[in-house]
Structure formats: C-alpha cells, structure tokens
Amino acid sequence: MKRRLILASALVLSALPMGSLWASAGSTPTMTAATSTSGAAEVSLDAVVEAVRQATLSTQVAGTIVGLSVKAGDRVRAGQELLRIDASAAQQQVVGSSAQLEAAQANLNVASKELERQKQLFQKQYISQGALDRAQAQWEAARAQVQAQQAQTRAAQTQTGFFSVRAPFNGVVSDVAVTLGDMAMPGRPMLTLHDQSALRVSAAVPQSMLDGVRSQLSAVRYEIAGQSAQTVTVGTAQLLPAVDPVTHTAQLRLALPAGTEGLAPGMFARVWVPGGKTSASAPNAKAAPVFLPVSAVVRRAEMTGVYVMDAQGKPRLRQVRLGRVNGPNVEILSGVSAGEQVVTDPSSVTSKPLKAAP
Incomplete structure (x- = not known):
C-alpha cells in the first residue's frame, strides 16, 4: 500500500511543470540593492583603541631582578613598587659615603x-696675620669637604632608588x-603600563579628506567591538595638524568616555567621517556603500549571507561581509x-511549501 502511495505521489510531481518548484520564488519579497545617499556622505575608516597615557618602564642601572610583585592585568597605584633589582652594592656605597661624611664633619x-684659638691669639698679638689666615683657610677647606661629602652621600642614596621600579600613574x-x-639593563623594556580610565580611538585620515573632516568634526561617529555606532561629543575629536610623509594621512583622535567597560588598547574600531567627495582610490574608503534591511541577512554557523536572485529568477544564498x-x-x-535583486524575507525561501502552478 505504501509503495502505491509513493508511486502515485511521484506521478503527480512528474506531471507538474518544472517552474512550479520555484513558484514560491515568484511571490518572494525582494528589493533592488542600491547605494545609500546618506551613506555616500560618509566614509568608513579602520581605527584602533589607544591609551592616552601608556608607559614602557625600564631601569637606569644594571642588576639582577630579585622582586616582581605584579603580573599582566593587575591594577596598580601611582608610586607602587612593581619590580626590585638587587641593590647590595649600591647600599654599601651609601654606607661608605656616610662614613666619609662623618670623618669630614669631625675634621x-x-x-x-x-x-677660634687662632683668633684669640691674634687679638693678643701672639701670632701674625698669616697664621690666622692659614687657620681660616683650613676651616673653609674642611667645610667645603663636608659639603662635597654630603652631596656624594645624597647621590649614593638617590642611586639606591633606581633599583626599585615604581608605577608613574594609576x-x-x-x-x-x-x-x-x-638581568636588568639600562633601557631594556621590563613592564608596560597604561591608564584604563583614559582611552581614545585613533584613525588615519587620507590627505584628500582633511578639509571635509576638519570642518565637520562633530559629525564623526565610531563603533567598537560590535557596539552600536556612537557620535562623538563636542570637543572630544581632534585632527592632528601633521601629515605623515610616508602614508600621507593625518591622525584623527576621538576621546572615549571615562569608565567605559570592556575596552583595551589595541582593539579594532571603525570610524565614519564626512567624505562625500572622497576619491575611490583613497585607502580604506568607500564612497557609496550598499545598505540592506537587517531582516535580509541569513546567519548559518560562521557564515553570513543573503539570498540574491540569479539570472533565472531563483534565489541563491551568497556570502557577504x-x-x-x-x-x-x-x-x-x-x-x-x-542593482541586484535581494530577498528581504529569507524565511519565504526556506519555509514556504512547494505548490503546483495553477
């Protein structure tokens, strides 16, 4: 009995015209992809999140690292000790210099x-003026020796501070x-520190777009880590006056609101700037972007696409970015x-049942 039903169904399908299998495509809602006039007035630029204050710490002296109190990701305070170098030799120099200072003070x-004795003797005319002058000179030399030794001791004490690397800011x-x-060496990078409370977005603006961007800084928008695009606030956008002689671009910096969570230096960002007259050859720029409804996008696992009507009027899934x-x-x-026809409702392609043409 089941075999007869299957055979009958096959005969019915074979009797239908081939176009009826795509009869639903004829009623599929579509639209013509076109450039957006509002999008044409903006140009998309690749950008990156940067820290306004970032420091690479090193040391001024050589020595073995004997203390490391932080790791990547730790929050630190200004003045907190981050790293310590063996300062035994420097401390001995401080001890020796202090002993020499005590000897100079005794002299x-x-x-x-x-x-004082020579002055008293001179007043009684027991010694000559030359003897008094020699005593005065010896006292001045001893005083100068003390001052020199004090400076040397302070320098030795300051030197010991170089063996402790501290945070310059929170x-x-x-x-x-x-x-x-x-082994720590002078100039060798040891730690990198940045201020999380002060971040900015930096983008390279082509030379041909500088005039338009400079006159419309308030219209600049940015997007970070898939978040919705944000318009910069007044006074937070800065276009640097210098142009790189190699890339012929100027840096556009957008200050981010303080306390924004989930951001870190190095993150990818995107900036939209006014640039309707930008040439198509400008790097990282698109003069006339194409916009489609969000409902037309199909997501399958890691693939993102839309259904585009082919030459035969059949919807074909095509990957997009x-x-x-x-x-x-x-x-x-x-x-x-x-100019291409795009299906605006993908469910109409994948979920409609097949039906015979009338």
Missing part, C-alpha cells in the same frame, strides 16, 4: 676650634617582559552590488 669641628599592567632572576548598522539597515561591505 670640620677640629678646624673650627683651631680657628593604571593597568599590560605586559611583563621579565621574570625573577633576569557586513559593516555598520544604521537603524533597520546594515551596510554590505562585499558580496552584493548595486
């Missing part, structure tokens, strides 16, 4: 007493390039060209 005391440790037992979201529409960076 100064002797010279002071001798000068921030987060980005990277630790050394371990316990390593998405850009910014502008309300109900999304920018299509690649995969669809202006």
